[in-house]
Amino acid sequence: MCLNYHQITSEELVLIYSKLLFKSIAKTRKRQIYIIYASLYSLIRGVYMVERKLQFTGGSSFIVSLPKQWVSKSGLKTGSIVHILQEKDGSLHITPKKVESGPKESTILKRGSTTSTLTNIVAAYIAGADKIIVKGKDTAEVCEEARLRLSGLEIVEEHQDKTVMQVFANEEDLIFATLLKRLYLVTDVMCNLAIRCLSKKQDLRREAQRRDNDADRLYLLIMRCLYNTAGPYSPMKATAVRAIERVADHGESICNISSTLAPNPALASLLKEIVNFYSEAVKCIIEVKFDESLLDKHKLLDKRRQSKMAELIKRERNKEKMMALITLEEDFHRILNYSMNLVEMAANMSYVGESHTEA
Structure with a gap:
């Protein structure tokens, strides 16, 4: 019996061997039964498990080929x-990168307000x-507002009854770590602008x-990337990115109200x-x-924040400045809370990483 394994499916092969096996049993051909059984066992083993030799290349890397049928x-x-995920028992689990991507084209009817x-x-x-x-x-x-x-x-077509926009960004070419660092740098600049506003009474609102607009754009771009590309920690990354973006909002808020309180070196410090x-x-x-160590540091810093802000608010007699201090106290509190959320999220991510390590 000669079969071309490349022209028929594994299911068809199993069916062929099964029919031959039953015929052999009916005729009590023991040797043929054994041969068919061995072939069937090898076939099933080949379907579910493939052996490959490990190869060494480039002086530092090991490679292994993947079954062509699985790749196709x-x-x-x-x-x-x-x-490639490393399981607790040391085995490796290989899965193709599959993501349920969103619609490639979306049509929106402008019926309500511009905001909606x-x-x-x-x-x-x-x-x-x-598109x-x-x-x-x-x-x-x-x-145009969406484009900004x-x-x-970008806007590629503009008609009386419709406008067509195209996204010229391939999320697979964008690296999460790079975008995250960029978002952090923007928020860090904003926080330092806020410190300057409080210490020197500089008007840096514009x-x-x-900078806050930059942070918003980066946040939405990162969310698009996380939504449309598979990867470890995606839900946690989304939560962390949201926290960083919110810090930017509070940085802008401090810049907006600092003119009422500045210069105030204590608040800046x-x-x-x-x-x-x-x-x-x-x-x-x-x-x-x-x-x-950041857990204890957070407790001490939060305690100092509460004590200092309560003292300043209690001592202030000017109503406008008192309201500004209350708003500022909320901004300080939120930035500290979002920072603590990041610490906790890092703990969750590191814990998950102990169970599944991406290669």
Whole structure:
């Protein structure tokens, strides 16, 4: 019996061997039964387990070939990405990178307010739409606002009844760590602008607003990447990125209200301590490392914040300044809380990393 294994499926082979096996049993051909049984066993073993030799290349790397049938069935090709997870027992689990991507084209009807239309555009962008068509009257203005807010989004067609936008950003070419560091740098600059506003009474509101717009664009771009590419810790990364973006919002808030309170070296010094703690928290996220010492540091810093702000608010007699201090106290509190969230998220990520390590 000669079979071409490359022209028929494994299921068909099993069926053929099964029929031959039953015929042999009926005729009590023991030797043929054994041969068919051995062939069937080898076939099943080959379907579910493949042996490969480990090879050494490049002076420092080991490589192993993947079964061609699995590669074709998984829709992979040269340059495709696969995920390799190390299990607790030391075995490796290889899975093709498959993501349920969002719609490649999204059509939005401009019926309500500009805000609702803009919200729908942002949602389509994050979901992974490469082309966004906005239909209705006077769509150019809202599309231009979306273009300014969303990285890689450009207007390619403009008509009386619709505007067409195209996303010129390939999320697979974007690296999360690079975008995260960029977002952090923007927020760090904003926090330092806030410190300068409090210590020297500088009017940096326009600069803070510009930086906050940058932070918003980066945040939405990162969310688009996380939504449309597979990877470890994606939900945790999304939570961490949101916390960093919120720090930017509070940095802008401090710049806006500081003119009422500045110059105030004591407030500037307290904010500097909080910003330093925030920087350490972001470092934990970037390095996926839990720093237990930050837990005690957070408690002490939060206690100082409460004591200092309560003292300043109680002592203030000017109503406008008192309201500004209350707002500032909330900003300080939020930045510290978001920083602590980052520390806790880093702990979660490092714990997950102990169970599954991505190669």
